[in-house]
Amino acid sequence: MLLFKQFSMNGAFSYGKCAIQFNPGLVLLEGKNLDEVEGVSNMAGKSSVFDGMMTTLFEQNSKGQIKDNIINSLGNGTSELELVLDTAGKEVVIRYSRSVSSKSNWEIFENGQSLTKSIAEMKKFIPTLLGMDYNMFSVASYMEQGRLSKFMFMEDKERKDILFRYFGLDKFELFRNEVKNVKKDVSERLIGAMSGLSQLQKIQGLDTSVEELDSQMVILKNKVKKGIPISIREYQGLEKDYNNKLKMVLENPNISEEVKKVEVDLGRGRGRIVWMKDVLSKLKEDKCYVCGHELDSKEFKVKIETELVGLEQYVKDATRVLSQLQEIEWTIKMWNREEETKKLGEFKSRVGDEADYRKDLEELGKLQTQKELLEKNKKTILELTQEKDVCSQMSEVLDFWFEGFSPRGLPAMILGKLLGSLNSCMKSYGDSLGWEVGCIIEDDRLVLKAKDKWKLLKPEFYSGSESMVISLIVSLGLWRWLNMRGKGTNVLFLDEIFAPFDSTMRMRIVDLIKDIAKDRCVVVVTHNEDVKNTIDWDQIWMVEKKNGISNLQVF
Secondary structure (H helix, E strand, O other), rough: OOOEEHHHHHHHEEEEEEEEEEOOEEEEEEEEEEEOOOHHOOOOOHHHHHHHHHHHHHHHOOOOOOHHEEEOOOOOOEEEEEEEEEEEOEEEEEEEEEEEEEEEEEEEOOOOOOOOHHHHHHHHHHHHHHOOOHHHHHHEEEEEEHHHHHHHHOHHHHHHHHHHHHHHHHHHHHHHHHHHHHHHHHHHHHHHHHHHHHHHOOOOOOOOOOOHHHHHHHHHHHOOOOOOEHHHHHHHHHHHHHHHHHHHHHHOOOOOHHHHHHHHHHHHHHHHHHHHHHHHHHHHHOOOOOOEOOOOOOHOOOOOOOOHHHHHHHHHHHHHHHHHHHHHHHHHHHHHHHHHHHHHHHHHHOOOOHHHHHHHHHHHHHHHHHHHHHHHHHHHHHHHHHHHHHHHHHHHHHHHHHHHHOOOOOHHHHHHHHHHHHHHHHHHHHHHHHEEEEEEEEEEEEEEEEEHHHHOOOOHHHHHHHHHHHHHHHHHHHHHHHHHOOOOOOOOEOOOOOOOHHHHHHHHHHHHHHHHHOOOOEEEEEHHHHHHHHHOOOEEEEEEEEOOOOEEEEE
């Protein structure tokens, strides 16, 4: 249970100042509107006390005034509201303020520690902290004449919605929405799997087996494994080159010896040339270049120069011959007859049509692609088949729970069970007021049954006072049921609930609220003098409105 300790309000709605404490007992909330003739109580600002509490908790109230609209325009342009309560042994202070020059400031403290969040977060945080939303808090703490009879004349769905919310059964709608989202996802997956299967099964070639494709590919691979074909002309060129080299080998069995012999002769010739040129460079006129004796050097020079010309020509011819012999030697040395014979045989086997080869390669590529596609598609078909089966099974389960979480499913079953405890709560008040009131499920409809000790009538045949007493019993029953679940508060506002009744019924109701006030603060607003005079009030809260501003005093 939420224990409200005190509430203060300055500059909000019609108020200047308001400060009250919630102690167990009966409180008469009176009003004097001094701005009207004879100081009537209407429009003095009595109901604004509860609206101020609701604004502090939920930024919402029965007047529909929020933000700048709650500020008393006759004041200083600032409204300040503070509610102190105890929840689970912790003192909680909630402050809400608004001024024309700034946005709302909404603060919350738990045992002095700030829990303040953004405005949007506070709207979610406070109901979680209280364990009640705006509507449930209204039922647990506020009863007024104008709202009491609504439950009786609501449509079946609206009445169920209210009880679902009070009993917490509206949470099943959250579960149902979650199931709905999952159903949508599973349905999309199922449609996708079935569509994919349909498309894959239409692909040409899926009826061919992988083994058949492998067999065809083996034949083509054997045909193309020798490589690109060569033409007969290319082969003849290779064969001619082979024969030329073979002839070269056969005609030059001692090529290395011949090369060496020419190299030796060439070396000697080159050495002789060097010597002759040296001799010519050292000859002096008519003297021997060795001993210096006189001689006929002209004839000697001619003889040497003649020999030198012939020797240089020989070296030149020998160098050319050596180059040719060396080329033949290198060619023979690098040529492997056995290997070249084998290669020539291979080339001979490859003589053929290149166009046919290209065609075979293209066909082999197509078969390979078809095989890969077939293997991939068959794997995909298996996966899609499994996906389809899983999604079909999930759809059945989700359909069951989607219907199960509907108002006709589990919530209705649980509601039927909970109505027993609600009817027990209503019975305790019905017995005191001479009525038997209860809710039952009849033909899948939530029906309110009520009878006095003489008759059982349909709601449309109740008189005005009968409707109001039944509605009061239902409201008190709901209020007690919420309190039994720990969802109630220590404060109950009763706003003009006595007006429709005669004095006898009013006294019965007085006895009820006296019992309730033993451990709660019961605040009563009434114009009935017999009620005011019968009760020994623990406190009187007097609201006086003057010059458009209300102030509350406690007596």
